[in-house]
Amino acid sequence: MIKPTTMSRRIEKEFRFFLNGKAMTVRAPPCHTLLEILRYELRMTGTKEGCARGDCGECTVLLNGEPVHSCLTVMTQVEGKNVTTIEGIDPEHRLVRSFVEAGAVQCGHCTPGLIISSYALLLKRPRPTEEEVKEAIRGNLCRCTGYSKIVKAVLSAAGV
Amino acid sequence: MSSMASYVGAPVVRRDAFEKATGTANYASDLFPDGFLWVSVLRSRYPHALIKGIDARRARSHPGVVAVLTHEDVPVNRFGVFAKDRPVLCDDKVRYIGDPVALVAAETREAALEAVKLIDVDYEPLPAVTDPIAALRADSPRVHESGNICRQTSLRFGDVEEAFARADIVVEGTYTTGTQIHAFLETEAGISYLDEKGRIVVVAGGQSPHRDRAEIAHALNVPAEQVRVITPYVGGAFGGKDDVTVQIHLALVTAKTGRPARLVLSREESMISGTKRHPAIIKMRTAASRDGRLLANEVEIIYDTGAYAALGPAVLDVAIENCNGPYRVSSARIDAYLVYTNNMVASAFRGFGAPQVMFAMERQVDRIARRIGIDPIELRMINAIRKGDIYVFGNKMEGSVGIYECLKVAMDHPIWRDRRKDGTLEYPWLRRGVGVAAGMKGYTIGALPDRGSVSVELKRDGSVVVGGSFTEIGQGVVESVAQLAAELLKVPVERVQVLFADTERSPDTSVTSASRQLFLAGNALRKAVVALTERVKDLVELETGGRPTSVTFTEKGVLVNSNEVMPLNELAERLELRGFGRMVIGTYEVPKVEPIAGTLEIPHLFFMFGVTMAEVIVNVLTGTVTVPRVVAVIDAGRVINPINFTGQIEGAVVQGLGYALIEEAKIVGGYLQTKDLSTYLIPSSKDAPTIEVIPVETFEEEGPFGAKGIGEVGILSVAPAIVNAVAEACGVEPTSIPLTPEKLYWLLKEGGLVDRLRGNEGRIG
Numbered sequence: 001m002i003k004p005t006t007m008s009r010r011i012e013k014e015f016r017f018f019l020n021g022k023a024m025t026v027r028a029p030p031c032h033t034l035l036e037i038l039r040y041e042l043r044m045t046g047t048k049e050g051c052a053r054g055d056c057g058e059c060t061v062l063l064n065g066e067p068v069h070s071c072l073t074v075m076t077q078v079e080g081k082n083v084t085t086i087e088g089i090d091p092e093h094r095l096v097r098s099f100v101e102a103g104a105v106q107c108g109h110c111t112p113g114l115i116i117s118s119y120a121l122l123l124k125r126p127r128p129t130e131e132e133v134k135e136a137i138r139g140n141l142c143r144c145t146g147y148s149k150i151v152k153a154v155l156s157a158a159g160v
Numbered sequence: 161m162s163s164m165a166s167y168v169g170a171p172v173v174r175r176d177a178f179e180k181a182t183g184t185a186n187y188a189s190d191l192f193p194d195g196f197l198w199v200s201v202l203r204s205r206y207p208h209a210l211i212k213g214i215d216a217r218r219a220r221s222h223p224g225v226v227a228v229l230t231h232e233d234v235p236v237n238r239f240g241v242f243a244k245d246r247p248v249l250c251d252d253k254v255r256y257i258g259d260p261v262a263l264v265a266a267e268t269r270e271a272a273l274e275a276v277k278l279i280d281v282d283y284e285p286l287p288a289v290t291d292p293i294a295a296l297r298a299d300s301p302r303v304h305e306s307g308n309i310c311r312q313t314s315l316r317f318g319d320v321e322e323a324f325a326r327a328d329i330v331v332e333g334t335y336t337t338g339t340q341i342h343a344f345l346e347t348e349a350g351i352s353y354l355d356e357k358g359r360i361v362v363v364a365g366g367q368s369p370h371r372d373r374a375e376i377a378h379a380l381n382v383p384a385e386q387v388r389v390i391t392p393y394v395g396g397a398f399g400g401k402d403d404v405t406v407q408i409h410l411a412l413v414t415a416k417t418g419r420p421a422r423l424v425l426s427r428e429e430s431m432i433s434g435t436k437r438h439p440a441i442i443k444m445r446t447a448a449s450r451d452g453r454l455l456a457n458e459v460e461i462i463y464d465t466g467a468y469a470a471l472g473p474a475v476l477d478v479a480i481e482n483c484n485g486p487y488r489v490s491s492a493r494i495d496a497y498l499v500y501t502n503n504m505v506a507s508a509f510r511g512f513g514a515p516q517v518m519f520a521m522e523r524q525v526d527r528i529a530r531r532i533g534i535d536p537i538e539l540r541m542i543n544a545i546r547k548g549d550i551y552v553f554g555n556k557m558e559g560s561v562g563i564y565e566c567l568k569v570a571m572d573h574p575i576w577r578d579r580r581k582d583g584t585l586e587y588p589w590l591r592r593g594v595g596v597a598a599g600m601k602g603y604t605i606g607a608l609p610d611r612g613s614v615s616v617e618l619k620r621d622g623s624v625v626v627g628g629s630f631t632e633i634g635q636g637v638v639e640s641v642a643q644l645a646a647e648l649l650k651v652p653v654e655r656v657q658v659l660f661a662d663t664e665r666s667p668d669t670s671v672t673s674a675s676r677q678l679f680l681a682g683n684a685l686r687k688a689v690v691a692l693t694e695r696v697k698d699l700v701e702l703e704t705g706g707r708p709t710s711v712t713f714t715e716k717g718v719l720v721n722s723n724e725v726m727p728l729n730e731l732a733e734r735l736e737l738r739g740f741g742r743m744v745i746g747t748y749e750v751p752k753v754e755p756i757a758g759t760l761e762i763p764h765l766f767f768m769f770g771v772t773m774a775e776v777i778v779n780v781l782t783g784t785v786t787v788p789r790v791v792a793v794i795d796a797g798r799v800i801n802p803i804n805f806t807g808q809i810e811g812a813v814v815q816g817l818g819y820a821l822i823e824e825a826k827i828v829g830g831y832l833q834t835k836d837l838s839t840y841l842i843p844s845s846k847d848a849p850t851i852e853v854i855p856v857e858t859f860e861e862e863g864p865f866g867a868k869g870i871g872e873v874g875i876l877s878v879a880p881a882i883v884n885a886v887a888e889a890c891g892v893e894p895t896s897i898p899l900t901p902e903k904l905y906w907l908l909k910e911g912g913l914v915d916r917l918r919g920n921e922g923r924i925g
Contacts (some may be wrong), residue, residue: 010270040269045190046183048395050345058345086183095554100177103803106811107179107634109395110347121816123514134845141837143344143396144634145807146814147848 015075020088027137028075035059035070038085046086047110050141060113061085067120095119095157102153105143114140118154127158128159165699167643168865169654171803175658176632187395188365189349193420193550196351197265199413201423202399203433204254204261207502207830208288208301210233211253211261211281218278219264220450223273225419228279229263230502235381236410239404241371242760242891245304246505249806253282255303255467256504257831260432260668263415288502288830292441292464295501297847302502305466310465311473311498313480314757317552318491321455327447335444335520336896337879338817339349339825340437343842346395347430347556353414353420360387360411363396367402369629370672373663375404376411379614387411392660397633398815399508400434402673403470428835435470436825438463439502439518442483445522452534452542454489454525457552461517470507472498474608478513478601481762482540484552485521486563486600487770489541492552494705502830508673511872514601515819515879519897522597522880526894536596536884537571540771544598548780553756555763560868561794562768562858563598569793570596570771579775589917591778593889598771599876602764603675603869608757611675611690614684616645616692617743620736622729624651626685628669628675635871637677643800644682644864648689650713651728667745675768675869678800680748682864684711688746689713695740696720696731702738740852751862766862768873769795772813774882776891779915782798782903783884785821787849790878794853797860798866809853809874816878818843819885824898 009077011067012027025038027107031071035052038044038061051073062084063077089096094116098104104113114137121128121136128136133154134147142150179185190271205334216228231237232252239245250261262279289295324330350364360380366372367537369389370593394401413421425433445458445644460478465472476498482896484492505826511518517869529536544564549557570576580593604610626645638658645744646653659666669681693711696718701707703888708721717727726734732742756762775789799805822841826833834840859866885892886904907915 018682043192045186048187048346049189049424051837053427053836053838055427056345089182091178091182096178096181098733099181101173101175103171103177103807105174105177105180106636106807107345107396108176108185109187111181118809120659133849136843138846141343141345141842141844143342143398143815143842144852145809146810146812147843147845148810148851149807151845 001117015079017078018082020124022083023110030076031045032075033071034061034073034075034078034083037075038070044085044087045156048109048112057117058110058113060116060140062120063115065123067117068123071141086116098157102149102156104145110140110142114142114150122158127160130155167647167796168800168921170643172639172643172653173251174636174804175642176638185393187346187349187393188363189346189424190349190350190364192422193351193353196420196422197267197413198269198272199421199423200264200410201260201409202258202259202262202276204250206283206285207257207290207785208286209283210253210286211250214260214262215280217304218280218905219275220293222271222275222278224267225275225420226267227265227413228275229412229416233416234379235275236245236379238722239375239379239408240469241403241471241539242473246468248412254500258504259467263409263413265417275845278433278785282481290501290503290827290830291500292462292501295499298495303502305868308500309474309497310469310500310710311583313476313496315480315758317554319494320456320458322492323491324447324702327455328450329448329531330445331531332445333520336524337440337516337519337813338823338898339439339827340823341431341825341840342398342400342509343477343759343837343840344396344398344400347403347425347427347547348434349424350406350410351422352410354414354418355388360414361390362410363392364407364410365393365397365401366407367631367633369631369661369663369667370441372404376408379408380411380415388664391631394631394633398510399673400569402508402671403435407742408831427837429490432504432832432838435505437509438465438472438475438506438513438516442517444520444524444680446528448528450532452532452539454487454543456491457484457489459483459492459494461494463498464501464503465498466501466503466860468505470505472506475508475513477761479517480759481519481764482514482601483517485518485525486545486547486598488549498574500692503827504832509817511601511673511875514876517639518599519880521731522877523883523895526884526887537567537576541567541596552761558798559862560767560795560858560860561767562856564767565856565858566771566793566795567598569856570773572760573791575773575789575791576773576801578602589779589781590774591780591889593884593885594773594775595881595888596771596773597877597884599873600769601872601876602767604679604750604766605674605676606761606764607753608761610670610750611747612669612680612684613745614669614681614688615667615743615745616688618728618732618735620729620732622647622727622732622801622901623655623657625657625659625668627665628681629661629727630669630681631672636801637681640678640800640804641681641685646684648685650712650715655804656658665738668688675871675873679863681870682867683748684746686746687748688744691744691746694737694746699735699738699740721759766860766868768869769875770873772877774880774881776885776889778886780890780908780917783901783908785899785904787882790849791852791854792874793811793857794855794873796855796861796870798857799855799867800865800867805855805870806853808870810851812874813851813878814848815842815883816875817847817849819878820882820897821899824900832848855910
């Protein structure tokens with residue numbers, strides 16, 4: 001078991017993966033999480049950190065199309081895979097538009113993770129029911145909106 | 161938007177939504193200044209202990225560590241808004257488990273986290289007091305040398321004895337409410353650096369940049385001008401960032417090292433060290449007549465403020481002011497205590513002391529209604545206060561008072577009218593009920609001095625920049641202020657830029673709390689527009705020799721004397737050319753009220769009101785409560801932005817649902833057991849009810865375009881409405897929130913409901 005030590009003494013390994021379609025190589029301790037690499041090494045801050053232990057869903061990204069907590073995904077799991085973060089979602093995407101227009105964004109800290117989870121849902125279920133939306137985002141906590149406008153935004157993006 | 165249309169009341173999409181949704185918006189936690197030091201905080205190991213010594217030698221020599229700071233490095237080591245009782249870094253003792261003892265600043269994250277563990281603190285543990293009633297006893301361990309009573313207030317109004325003597329009904333209860341944790345999604349976060357003039361700049365999540373600056377300057381013993389505070393988008397606050405969090409620590413590291421610094425609390429650290437909603441014990445005895453008039457209220461309020469006062473003294477005032485509900489109670493006797501314990505610090509949280517007493521009073525009112533056999537809404541309508549009434553403290557209700565109208569709307573709503581119609585549920589162990597509760601709370605900071613300034617600058621291209629120190633904590637104040645400016649100056653809202661929350665660049669609009677910013681900033685903006693109008697008159701007078709009689713803003717520009725139209729770009733240019741300057745500042749002061757004796761901020765002049773109705777389904781065998789539907793009827797004044805308005809109320813309803821049912825901070829002997837979001841549960845999408853928000857648009861004459869505060873009103877009556885619904889469904893009288901399945905199960909068992917069900921339905925269980 002490799003524990004994180006100081007920078008100078010830590011064991012590092014090279015990881016290759018695709019980040020939003022682009023080939024990436026990063027050097028990091030194998031136990032570092034994808035979230036740490038995204039935020040602290042690559043300074044891609046669209047992916048938010050809310051708890052770093054898989055409780056809040058803020059850091060959700062797609063790993064080969066599946067939504068995962070990037071805070072619970074260590075770099076060895078990322079090797080050779082496709083990672084999609086909020087920066088990889090087209091700003092013109094209908095989900096972004098409907099979140100903005102429905103008022104689903106307040107403080108906005110949970111929004112990138114919610115858009116990723118909703119994006120993953122719509123890939124599988126292009127016309128989800130309200131219950132399916134609530135189920136798909138149950139792991140994404142929001143403290144501002146009470147979820148009403150978020151659920152409406154996802155349904156409206158799906159044209160439901 | 162057409163030239164005739166108005167921005168006030170329009171569902172304008174907020175300007176920050178797109179950048180937030182695409183991940184490009186910067187929060188304090190997203191900033192990494194060049195060459196910054198990672199900061200980490202050593203926090204107390206004990207809820208109460210003396211510090212005999214701190215040895216930081218091992219930590220200082222750890223590779224990558226640049227500085228380890230202790231109390232010896234803090235010039236003025238006490239801060240706090242109402243009482244300077246809180247150490248920046250603990251010196252003589254620690255008073256709760258989140259108390260900060262030392263700071264480590266290091267080149268790497270790992271080094272900062274590791275070195276904190278290498279600081280040796282010699283503690284002498286002291287007995288901790290964690291029960292506020294025990295803390296009031298003479299033999300209790302003392303949290304502070306001055307004793308454990310942080311504040312005590314006793315108020316008497318009217319003849320309580322006489323009222324109880326002639327009462328037909330007296331209802332008595334002791335209510336307890338839990339410690340609620342804000343659980344904003346972005347933890348307390350910030351960065352700091354020295355600017356080119358050598359001043360300390362702190363960019364941090366907060367609610368009051370000017371007040372935070374004053375706290376930093378006080379602790380560092382430097383003039384306020386040496387400190388600049390910027391508050392970028394904040395990932396949620398709800399009162400939890402009303403007090404200083406990371407700001408002084410950051411400023412201290414930068415002052416000592418000359419280096420930029422970054423400090424972002426982990427979730428666990430945030431849960432432990434952050435402020436909370438005051439847990440409360442409220443005893444109430446309420447007298448009523450047979451015909452449903454509330455005659456007297458005898459109230460004892462005990463709020464546990466934890467280790468430090470923080471904003472507790474004002475929270476206690478708000479509790480006192482609202483404990484009689486929005487009713488014409490003719491007499492009251494109130495004894496209120498704010499008590500120090502070795503629990504975590506309690507301070508501001510949406511509702512600011514009102515939700516606790518509202519839970520108690522609205523449970524009382526419902527029980528009185530049941531005793532009389534009257535519709536609970538009708539009982540509330542009989543007693544509802546009206547505009548112009550003299551409230552129990554002798555203060556006149558001068559602002560808009562829409563509680564009666566809200567109750568009327570509630571009474572006619574199908575959720576209430578049909579509440580006993582569809583009784584058939586899927587299983588015999590399920591019970592359905594609908595409950596109601598009313599709420600009130602003053603907005604602005606009442607009898608405390610309350611003023612705010614806003615600047616308006618005309619740009620030479622004819623666009624407008626509005627500046628103010630209001631903070632964007634998610635509520636949407638930036639867009640609402642832009643809408644008001646667009647309305648007043650008749651410019652497209654896209655032509656209004658808003659410069660917010662920067663002590664260097666935006667005037668002091670004071671705190672973003674107490675549901676006051678739209679009201680304050682909106683009114684200051686109105687004053688700024690008046691100042692701009694006067695300046696236009698000065699300009700025309702200088703240019704033509706005659707002072708114009710009228711100046712009005714139109715879509716084409718400024719209309720002078722109903723003949724000359726000057727486009728705003730031309731006006732800006734001429735103002736500059738003639739040396740008037742293109743910026744004006746408006747200052748609004750909330751009309752001054754004298755506080756009633758013994759209080760800080762009672763009375764308020766302006767109040768928000770609302771009614772919540774909740775439908776619940778109770779599983780009698782497990783004690784679990786689900787809430788399929790909530791209707792919130794809100795006296796909102798004039799609604800400026802309906803999307804932002806409903807968003808505020810929906811969010812508050814779900815926060816209130818968490819408060820009522822699931823948010824349980826377990827604290828044992830001063831130690832928090834629920835340190836993460838898998839043990840301290842906040843509502844998820846699966847817990848959230850279908851919410852209908854109905855605005856009752858009373859017109860607040862003093863407000864901008866009739867608007868009033870809306871930030872807190874949505875949460876006030878949610879918990880009592882849900883618990884009243886449980887009482888209606890099951891015939892039990894819960895007195896404690898959160899009403900967890902365990903608590904409710906035992907109540908139902910005590911009430912015989914569980915056994916009755918098991919007996920009748922032998923196959924169950």
